[in-house]
Amino acid sequence: MNITGKRQTRFYPDQNILEVNIPIQLLRRGGRTHIKTPDGQILNTSPTSDTALMRALAQAHIWLQKLEEGEFENVKALARNYGQNESYVSRVLRLTSLPPSIQESILCGNETNLLSLSELLDGVSPLWKDQQIL
Numbered sequence: 032m033n034i035t036g037k038r039q040t041r042f043y044p045d046q047n048i049l050e051v052n053i054p055i056q057l058l059r060r061g062g063r064t065h066i067k068t069p070d071g072q073i074l075n076t077s078p079t080s081d082t083a084l085m086r087a088l089a090q091a092h093i094w095l096q097k098l099e100e101g102e103f104e105n106v107k108a109l110a111r112n113y114g115q116n117e118s119y120v121s122r123v124l125r126l127t128s129l130p131p132s133i134q135e136s137i138l139c140g141n142e143t144n145l146l147s148l149s150e151l152l153d154g155v156s157p158l159w160k161d162q163q164i165l
Contacts, residue, residue: 037054037069038052038053039051040052051131051134053131053134053135053138055067055068055069055138057085057089058073064082066138066139074139074140083148084137084148084151085137085138085140087123087126087148087152088126088127088129088134088137089138090123091123091124091125091126092127094109094113094120094123094124095124095127097109098124106120106121106124119152122153122154125151125152126151126152129151
């Protein structure tokens with residue numbers, strides 16, 4: 032799979048939505064997850080990286096896209112389709128509202144100052160300025 036596009040940020044003021052696109056490709060090599068950037072660079076995730084957090088963030092964006100495209104009517108239908116608890120799906124979806132800088136750090140394996148997946152699923156402030164201390 033080729034990576035196309037470039038990093039983009041778009042704001043839709045009428046809907047109060049900020050859309051951030053960071054094109055990457057996740058590669059599995061030797062049981063480890065690596066990230067391939069648009070310029071072809073392959074980043075190794077450090078052994079201390081929370082790959083569960085990476086996977087949850089990627090899953091959250093996939094689920095959000097399916098909801099936005101109308102593939103599922105609501106979170107309950109989405110959760111039922113994936114055999115998950117509605118509460119869990121809702122908590123995972125909240126990862127998409129983390130600031131882009133934190134999401135990028137997670138995907139690049141640089142989240143040493145961040146909380147674990149379980150701590151993030153327990154909830155963080157919805158305000159980006161309060162999340163910058165993570």
